[in-house]
Amino acid sequence: MTRLIGPDDRGAATVLAAVLTICIVVVLWLVVMLGAAASARHRAENAADLAALAAALRAPGGDAAACDRAQRIARGMGAVVSTCEWAGWEVRVEVTAELPDLFPGHAPVRARARAGPVGA
Template identity: 50%
Template sequence: MSGCDRGSATVWVAVVAGVLCAVFGTVLALGQAVAARHRAGGAADLAALAAADRALWGTAHACGAADRVARAQGAEMVRCEVRGEIAEVTARTRLGPYAPEVRSRAGPPGVFAGLPAAVP
């Protein structure tokens, strides 16, 4: 046996372990980004529904309700606009280095031009 191959398995194990750690870190980062996006989407949807429910009471009251709902979901409301019975809310959630903003719109069925009404 020749002595020139001694220790090469250690090098290969170290390289493979490093690559697996990098892949695992990337998967964790992507998972955290997706979780942040979903959390912001849920908060924006619920806040828009709350604002649309209070739309007839005035913009200040509707956006106040949307802000309370967004905060209860662990998000912050970035923007709230109420036009008639339609409410549009943008919410942001911070999770680690990620802070996605998601916009959601809600209102009664049949008021969104070009979109089919919900099936009863």
């Protein structure tokens, strides 16, 4: 009778299980990183939209007051207004949001939005 598992094959299943476990952990880590990046992008887009709307709402009070309100709204959502520009009655806002610390050496996420009266 022939043995299917020789003395040299002992522990092969342990090594295979360890390699598969490492592969699964790496794939899960990549999925978490992609989810965090998508979440930061959505947060920046939402902050830009709300900041632009808030600035447009405060337009009669002056450009400085409107951009200050946009900055406060963006900060409340975990982002920072990098630019707040006016063209007539239309405001254009650019917002940056930081990615989580999972991304070493990353650039911040940027989003832009504009708001103003209909037809502007």
